[in-house]
Amino acid sequence: MTNKQSPKKLIEEMKKANAEAKKFLEEIDKKIAELDIKYAQLLVSEDITTLQQARDIILRKAKQK
Amino acid sequence: MKFIAKAERQSSKQEENKFPEAAEREPEISPDIARELKQYDGCLKAGDIRLNSLGRLAREFYEYGNQQDEQQEAKQREISRVKFEDGRKLKDERLLISAQEARRSMAGKGLKVLNFFGLTSSVAKAEIVKSEKEETEDTEDTEDTEDTEYTEDTEDKEQDAETEEKPTKIVSVNIKKLIDENKEIQLSHGENINELAEELGISVEEAAKLNFYRKFERDVDGKIIETLSRDSTEDEQIEAANNLIQQDIDNIGKNLGADLVLKKENLEKNKQSRESAEKLLGRVSEQSRDALRKKMEDEKQTLQNQVDQGQNDLDRELEKYRTPLTIKENELSQMIGEYSNVFGKVKERENFFDNHIKELIDSIAEARKLGFSGDVQNEMIQDYNEQIKQAKVNLAAFKEKRVTLEGKLKTLQDDHREVAQTLQKINNMGKTKEEIRLEEEQKRKNEEPKNGPAEKPKRNEQKPMLGQETESGDGGDDDYTPAERMAHVYSEGWGATESTTAATSPKPKKPKTKQAPVKASEVSRDTGIQKPEKQEKIIWKKVGEWVALFAEHLPKTEKNRLALEKIFSDAKGEYNPGLELPSEDGEKPANGAIIRVRSVLARKDSEYADKIIKKVIESIKE
Numbered sequence: 001m002t003n004k005q006s007p008k009k010l011i012e013e014m015k016k017a018n019a020e021a022k023k024f025l026e027e028i029d030k031k032i033a034e035l036d037i038k039y040a041q042l043l044v045s046e047d048i049t050t051l052q053q054a055r056d057i058i059l060r061k062a063k064q065k
Numbered sequence: 066m067k068f069i070a071k072a073e074r075q076s077s078k079q080e081e082n083k084f085p086e087a088a089e090r091e092p093e094i095s096p097d098i099a100r101e102l103k104q105y106d107g108c109l110k111a112g113d114i115r116l117n118s119l120g121r122l123a124r125e126f127y128e129y130g131n132q133q134d135e136q137q138e139a140k141q142r143e144i145s146r147v148k149f150e151d152g153r154k155l156k157d158e159r160l161l162i163s164a165q166e167a168r169r170s171m172a173g174k175g176l177k178v179l180n181f182f183g184l185t186s187s188v189a190k191a192e193i194v195k196s197e198k199e200e201t202e203d204t205e206d207t208e209d210t211e212d213t214e215y216t217e218d219t220e221d222k223e224q225d226a227e228t229e230e231k232p233t234k235i236v237s238v239n240i241k242k243l244i245d246e247n248k249e250i251q252l253s254h255g256e257n258i259n260e261l262a263e264e265l266g267i268s269v270e271e272a273a274k275l276n277f278y279r280k281f282e283r284d285v286d287g288k289i290i291e292t293l294s295r296d297s298t299e300d301e302q303i304e305a306a307n308n309l310i311q312q313d314i315d316n317i318g319k320n321l322g323a324d325l326v327l328k329k330e331n332l333e334k335n336k337q338s339r340e341s342a343e344k345l346l347g348r349v350s351e352q353s354r355d356a357l358r359k360k361m362e363d364e365k366q367t368l369q370n371q372v373d374q375g376q377n378d379l380d381r382e383l384e385k386y387r388t389p390l391t392i393k394e395n396e397l398s399q400m401i402g403e404y405s406n407v408f409g410k411v412k413e414r415e416n417f418f419d420n421h422i423k424e425l426i427d428s429i430a431e432a433r434k435l436g437f438s439g440d441v442q443n444e445m446i447q448d449y450n451e452q453i454k455q456a457k458v459n460l461a462a463f464k465e466k467r468v469t470l471e472g473k474l475k476t477l478q479d480d481h482r483e484v485a486q487t488l489q490k491i492n493n494m495g496k497t498k499e500e501i502r503l504e505e506e507q508k509r510k511n512e513e514p515k516n517g518p519a520e521k522p523k524r525n526e527q528k529p530m531l532g533q534e535t536e537s538g539d540g541g542d543d544d545y546t547p548a549e550r551m552a553h554v555y556s557e558g559w560g561a562t563e564s565t566t567a568a569t570s571p572k573p574k575k576p577k578t579k580q581a582p583v584k585a586s587e588v589s590r591d592t593g594i595q596k597p598e599k600q601e602k603i604i605w606k607k608v609g610e611w612v613a614l615f616a617e618h619l620p621k622t623e624k625n626r627l628a629l630e631k632i633f634s635d636a637k638g639e640y641n642p643g644l645e646l647p648s649e650d651g652e653k654p655a656n657g658a659i660i661r662v663r664s665v666l667a668r669k670d671s672e673y674a675d676k677i678i679k680k681v682i683e684s685i686k687e
Contacts, residue, residue: 007428007449014421014452017414021459024414028466031407032473034123035400039477041119042396047303048112049389054306055105056385057313062094 108302261293310386314491317382322494325375329497332368339365379495385675390488397481404477408470415467418460425453608633615662618680632662 094102261279262272277295284290297305339361346354429449432442493501612629619625659678666674 007425007432010421010424010428011449011452014425014456017417017421018452018455018459021414021462025459025462025466028407028411032466032470035403035407036473037119037123039400039473041116041123042393042400044112044116044119046389046393047299048109048116050303050306050310051105051108051112053385053389054309055102055109057309058098058101058105059094062098 104296104302105306108299111299314383314386314487317379318490318494321375321379321382325372325379325495326497328368328372328375329495329500332365332372333497335361335365335368376495381675383491383494384679387488387491388678390484390491394481394484394488397477397484401474401477401481404470404474408467408474411463411466411470415460415463418456418463422453422456422460425449425456611659614681614684615677617684618677629662 258273258277259269261277262269265272275295275298277293280292280294282290282292342357342361346357349357429446432446496504608630611633612626615629616626619629659681663674663678666677
């Protein structure tokens with residue numbers, strides 16, 4: 001933790017973090033976009049499964065009639 | 066960067082042609098059911114197209130991620146900026162107006178909304194009961210205009226003949242004839258749609274795209290009932306589908322589940338009767354004793370057979386829901402784990418900047434108090450202030466990311482909880498109260514050691530989770546470059562599985578086994594999140610092995626072989642977040658592809674599909 005650190009060390013850490021922040025944020029954005037695509041794929045796949053299952057139920061009921 | 070390129074899918078038309086041997090002619094169906102099936106087919110096709118687009122996007126994202134030149138890096142950044150506030154929004158793009166807005170519009174105009182999200186019908190309906198006076202007027206109107214009565218054909222012709230600038234001529238409606246012929250008026254263009262749009266208080270474009278129908282019927286008192294209906298939107302269709310599935314699951318529970326419970330109770334009663342009878346057997350002759358014992362044993366066996374049969378029937382019916390739900394639960398857990406890892410790192414950076422800013426401000430104040438002066442000190446303070454200014458900008462950026470991720474995690478956790486609850490409901494079907502009680506007791510016992518003090522993770526080993534404060538600036542990580550840090554983040558931490566590690570570590574190893582769908586009982590009640598340590602293994606096979614496995618149980622035709630190869634080759638981690646891309650020798654995860662095979666087979670016959678999948682699973686177990 002940073003408590004009781006010397007101002008010099010604090011500023012060095014801050015400079016390093018500031019310098020890295022932009023690239024870090026870009027990487028985070030990229031990862032979030034990647035996960036969002038995967039989540040969207042999961043949702044759409046799930047919708048397809050749901051629709052197919054419901055369609056099966058309707059057909060099954062139609063067969064029973 | 067490792068990334069999962071979702072396989073581009075064949076169009077649904079092409080897929081329908083796969084496995085032709087599995088095709089079975091659909092039974093004679095009523096026009097209403099045919100219309101409903103048509104709507105489902107439309108939505109399925111739209112889903113395929115959407116999945117295709119996402120696959121392309123994922124592939125593009127991955128391809129650009131591996132490029133070095135500036136132009137391609139720029140392209141990747143552009144893709145990164147695609148507004149995926151939430152994956153759900155992708156699904157909502159297609160909606161012209163939300164279902165709720167449509168419902169409000171309809172209700173606001175004094176129309177009685179009926180069956181908007183019908184359990185068995187996905188057709189939205191509104192109803193107006195016409196007054197006697199209106200009925201007379203309508204009837205008179207129609208009598209005067211019989212020569213220009215409305216039919217769908219004439220409407221189509223008129224639409225073809227007319228340009229957009231020339232409005233379609235007013236088509237009068239012969240209500241009497243429409244009632245007699247049980248016909249509907251399609252309100253997609255012309256004056257009809259203008260009137261309708263005005264009636265509903267929505268724009269003509271919206272009304273046209275929602276594809277309304279108007280139908281006239283007589284009720285038991287002879288009054289004319291006017292019903293306004295429209296094809297459901299995709300979201301409504303999916304909601305209706307979900308309701309239908311829930312209803313089906315409930316029915317399975319009420320019938321097969323309750324039946325099994327009854328059979329188990331009968332078996333239990335029989336056991337108690339046998340125990341009581343056994344005490345009395347000493348009083349009868351040996352011959353009678355043997356005969357009675359044989360009779361009791363036969364009774365027991367009959368009841369046991371009934372229980373076994375009931376369990377098989379229930380399992381067979383539930384399996385079609387249990388497997389996809391278990392896979393979905395597992396995938397959601399992985400997604401939660403991956404988002405949580407990103408969340409943890411963002412939160413860590415946010416805390417770092419927050420704390421450092423405060424400490425630097427204190428340092429400057431202290432320096433001033435001590436009366437530092439001179440150029441060197443001033444320069445230093447100026448440097449501090451510049452860094453603080455920049456840090457505040459970064460702090461705001463990290464805070465914004467953290468809030469976005471919190472929202473996503475909340476959605477995912479809600480989804481996960483819902484799936485876990487449904488699975489729990491399914492898993493409890495056919496169990497007696499005593500069985501459920503014993504299972505819960507066992508679960509509590511299993512959880513106890515985990516919650517004990519000895520099992521608590523060390524502080525610096527705690528995994529980042531939603532809303533959890535993480536240590537900042539604790540050394541270690543801060544020496545990493547961002548890329549190293551990202552790799553480190555994704556290979557460690559809560560919810561990171563073998564698969565996610567393999568997918569995101571700089572040098573992934575090929576796992577031989579993967580984590581299996583996790584049972585609902587292994588899901589934390591508080592968070593709805595599965596515990597990674599409870600995960601089991603799932604099977605990994607090469608594409609060729611999967612194809613051979615399925616081919617064994619399907620008609621051996623070249624077409625089937627090619628179809629299977631296509632599905633498994635295309636899988637490339639489909640439905641398996643966090644798995645590495647296939648290598649040259651092609652060892653690939655395939656449970657997503659298995660669902661795909663089932664889905665293709667089920668388009669023609671779901672029972673056949675289930676049978677094949679069951680056979681394959683049995684082969685794997687062997």
